[in-house]
Amino acid sequence: MVPFAPGGTTDLVARLVAAGLQERLGVTVVADNRPGAGATLGSEQVARSAPDGYTLVMSNIASHAIGPTLYGNRVRYDPVKDFAHAALVVTNPSVWVASPSSGIRTLADAAARARSPAGLDVATSGAGSSNHMMVVRMSQLVGKEMNHIPFRGAGPAMQAVIAGQVPMMSDSLPSAASHIRQGSVVAVGMASAARHPAFPDVPTFREQGFDLASDSWFGLSFPAGTPAGIVERLNRETRAFLANPDIRGRFAELGGTPGDLTAEGYTEFVQREVAVWAPLVQASGATAD
Incomplete structure (x- = not known):
């Protein structure tokens, strides 16, 4: 189960992993997109599925660390207790990109646009995503609320930015990487601790005077x-697949770092992420509406 629309990082990662597991396990592995409510709808469907090993979700920072707090009582699953977390697949930073027609080339440009009477619209893959939280946190640093424009996935949001319908997007690097390389969008800032080796020419948020860093993650x-x-x-099969040099190279090209945790390690990872993000979401005052 892929709880976001086609075309985004969750979908991209899920299809790479599905193809690899299908080959290793010798069974058909289908990636089924069920977007909605910040990845919580598809995740809830899996939480309520029969625990027979035939259904799993591409769990992620939105569905398991942010959404349960952001959506409150509308999320009818516990992100830890209602799942058997199996494997961390990949982590990656967020990146802000702009439409070439927007005139925005730096985060200072974006901040100035946000403070203008017209304000600044910023697209994301949906309410409850880590990139939604990036918009909230950037708004706090700029001192002016940016207009969050949620889509049902990174693919539709990116197309709106490419078409110039929305000037900016906060996205996960793997789904933005090819568009940056093609020049269909302009990479304005990378939310990583240091410049990313796949995109050394893109300055970080901190280099541009905004103390922000954020990684997304995806697992099974x-x-x-x-x-x-x-x-x-x-x-075991997921970690063996991720250890393949060709796969590691593919993820590196996309700006992602493959995971290598035991099932117990991934469960503990999810627990830590819930503990980190729940108070941040509450303190931000962000809502899913």
């Missing part, structure tokens, strides 16, 4: 109660 999770043997088998 079954419904709670899935037999431990199945969870461990998927962990």
Whole structure:
């Protein structure tokens, strides 16, 4: 289950992994897109599925660390207790890109536009995504609320930016990488601790005077109660797939870092992310409306 629309990082990662697991396991692996409510709709469907090893979700920072707090009682699953977390697949930074026609080339340009009477519209893959939180946090630093424009996935949001319908987008690097290289959008700032090796010419937020850094993450999770043997088998096969030099090169090209955690390690990782993001979301005052 891919809880975002086609064309974004979650979808891209899910399809790469599905193809690799299909080859390694010798069974058909289907990537099924079920977007909505910040990736919580598809995730809830998996949480309520039979724990037989045939259904899993591309769990991510939106569905498991941010959404449960942002959407409150509308999320009917516990991000830790209702899943058997199997494997961390990839982590990657966020990047802000602008339409070439917008005239925005730096974060200072974006801040100035945000402070203007017209304000600044910033697209994301949806409410509850880490990139939504980037818009909230950047607004706090700029001192003026930016207009968050949520889409049902990174693919539709990126197309709106390329067409000049929205001037900017906060996106995960893998789904933006090819568009940056093609020149269909302008990379304005990378939300990484240091310049990213795949895009050394793109300055970080901190280099431009904005103290922000944010990584997205994506993994594989079954419904709670899935037999431990199945969870461990998927962990082994996923880590073996991610260790392949060609796959590591593909992820590096996209700006992602492959994961290498045990199932227990990934569960602990999700627990830490929930503990970090829940208070940040609450303190931000952000809502899903």
